[in-house]
Amino acid sequence: MAIATISPTTGEVLATFEPHTAEQIEAHIAAADNAFKQLAETTFAQRAAWMRRAAEILESEADEVATLISTEMGKTFATAKYEALKSATGMRHFAENAERYLAPESPVPADSVGASSLDVRFEPIGVILAVMPWNYPLWQAVRFAAPALMAGNTGLLKHASNVPQSALYLGALFERGGFPAGAFSTLLIEGAAVAPLLDDRRIRAATLTGSVAAGASVAEAAGRNVKKTVLELGGTDVFIVMPSADVDRAAELAVNARVQNSGQSCIAAKRYYVHADVYSRFADRFVAGMAATVAGDPMAEGTSFGPLATERGRKDVEELVADAVAKGATVLTGGTTPEGAGWFYPATVLTDVTPEMRIYREECFGPVACLYSVDSVEEAIERSNDSEFGLSSSVWSNDDEEIALLGRRVDAGGVFVNGLTASFPAVPFGGVKDSGYGRELSAYGIREFVNVKTVWRA
Ligand code: NAP
Numbered sequence: 001m002a003i004a005t006i007s008p009t010t011g012e013v014l015a016t017f018e019p020h021t022a023e024q025i026e027a028h029i030a031a032a033d034n035a036f037k038q039l040a041e042t043t044f045a046q047r048a049a050w051m052r053r054a055a056e057i058l059e060s061e062a063d064e065v066a067t068l069i070s071t072e073m074g075k076t077f078a079t080a081k082y083e084a085l086k087s088a089t090g091m092r093h094f095a096e097n098a099e100r101y102l103a104p105e106s107p108v109p110a111d112s113v114g115a116s117s118l119d120v121r122f123e124p125i126g127v128i129l130a131v132m133p134w135n136y137p138l139w140q141a142v143r144f145a146a147p148a149l150m151a152g153n154t155g156l157l158k159h160a161s162n163v164p165q166s167a168l169y170l171g172a173l174f175e176r177g178g179f180p181a182g183a184f185s186t187l188l189i190e191g192a193a194v195a196p197l198l199d200d201r202r203i204r205a206a207t208l209t210g211s212v213a214a215g216a217s218v219a220e221a222a223g224r225n226v227k228k229t230v231l232e233l234g235g236t237d238v239f240i241v242m243p244s245a246d247v248d249r250a251a252e253l254a255v256n257a258r259v260q261n262s263g264q265s266c267i268a269a270k271r272y273y274v275h276a277d278v279y280s281r282f283a284d285r286f287v288a289g290m291a292a293t294v295a296g297d298p299m300a301e302g303t304s305f306g307p308l309a310t311e312r313g314r315k316d317v318e319e320l321v322a323d324a325v326a327k328g329a330t331v332l333t334g335g336t337t338p339e340g341a342g343w344f345y346p347a348t349v350l351t352d353v354t355p356e357m358r359i360y361r362e363e364c365f366g367p368v369a370c371l372y373s374v375d376s377v378e379e380a381i382e383r384s385n386d387s388e389f390g391l392s393s394s395v396w397s398n399d400d401e402e403i404a405l406l407g408r409r410v411d412a413g414g415v416f417v418n419g420l421t422a423s424f425p426a427v428p429f430g431g432v433k434d435s436g437y438g439r440e441l442s443a444y445g446i447r448e449f450v451n452v453k454t455v456w457r458a
Contacts, residue, residue, distance in 0.1 A: 001161040008074035008307040031182025032127040033202040038180040044099035051095035054177025055088040070298040074306040087142040093425035098150035101443040122450040124152030126204035134160035147446035195221035230438030234363040235391030238384040239269035243277040245396035251285035262305045263367030267421040273380040279373040290347040291333040307343040314343040317366030324357040391431035392421040
């Protein structure tokens with residue numbers, strides 16, 4: 001994919017970038033390796049001061065950054081600004097908590113293992129390669145960068161090729177906060193150039209957020225080199241509504257669960273399983289809510305969501321819907337690509353979706369919901385788990401036993417009860433099955449890329 005800013009709102013090519021040459025890539029790796037040696041001499045307090053300064057800079061530039069994100073990938077200005085401010089909050093969280101998250105531990109009394117002292121320490125490992133997607137251009141990268149830098153690692157960011165200006169902004173931000181040159185920088189390279197980087201001994205691990213195919217490719221290259229990876233991949237999250245739930249509230253929030261970020265969110269609800277007793281009530285409100293959304297100019301007031309980020313992405317959505325309709329799905333609203341410039345696609349609800357249809361199993365990265373009626377909580381759980389993915393879930397019920405059952409049996413990295421799935425700096429985030437492995441955020445996230453070192457003294 002060429003490295004370029006192409007407006008999803010107009011289709012116009014706004015800026016193009018040459019991929020970095022082999023010499024430039026080498027200079028970035030060398031600088032990151034050198035910065036790692038410098039970070040080793042710093043304290044948590046020093047790194048926290050730099051991190052807070054970087055957060056302040058980001059907050060002070062939130063309007064400009066939000067405009068840049070909206071321009072590059074099409075989300076609304078309001079949601080882009082929210083993302084910039086959330087990223088700054090995440091940076092402050094790790095500035096404040098990294099030392100506590102990584103405090104040495106004594107797992108058992110030293111004398112129980114024949115020692116006079118015993119420490120488990122969490123030490124940084126070196127340069128980490130971060131391959132990131134365009135859908136949350138700032139937040140996805142920051143939720144790796146903030147814990148990594150606070151732990152004392154350094155980062156090389158390979159961002160998605162359609163958000164190069166957001167990538168370059170991030171590549172400069174931490175140095176502007178005070179971190180040594182090279183501690184976090186952007187490599188302008190295409191996806192195909194990533195795997196060979198894992199052969200470089202100075203790159204010690206990799207994290208990738210993106211599609212299953214990209215994740216598998218990076219994990220394969222890392223595996224050949226005995227390097228650790230964390231993968232945050234796709235999802236077909238469920239939204240389960242049981243009769244005891246506040247059905248009207250569920251139906252209202254169900255709209256945003258699907259159309260947030262123009263439907264291009266890994267944790268967007270994609271499959272809706274609604275108990276037959278409340279199906280009609282839910283479906284009427286949900287479909288009306290979806291039909292009332294406005295897909296439009298991301299910079300304009302009154303827009304619910306912007307265009308899809310890429311032309312290819314919209315084609316993928318169109319193909320999934322066309323395949324479902326050809327095989328008998330019913331379109332309750334949306335389903336037709338509008339005329340005119342920009343990669344817009346309307347909020348769409350499909351029903352009568354069957355296993356023969358691609359959308360039954362595949363992730364649809366656009367504002368298309370599949371609505372199913374189920375007869376019991378058991379059926380909802382069984383159908384939820386009949387998926388290659390297991391990222392998160394949103395379940396709606398006011399019955400404690402049912403909630404306990406859903407919490408235990410839904411096979412995913414998260415179960416959010418009577419609310420939408422969200423990420424918080426202090427709460428672990430990640431999936432199971434094809435949704436990936438490892439965790440980001442919280443103490444679990446910051447400990448992914450550390451050497452858990454045992455120091456035993458006789
Ligand atoms: P994608 O094509 O996999 O791209 C993601 C990143 O991987 C980009 O930087 C891309 O670079 C790079 N890439 C692509 N092919 C690669 C390869 N063979 N080797 C190494 N790097 C490669 O993903 P997308 O379709 O743009 O993004 C949407 C996907 O991300 C969805 O599946 C979504 O669910 C997932 N996602 C997951 C999470 C999570 O936390 N679990 C969060 C957000 C998104 P180029 O742009 O240069 O191709």
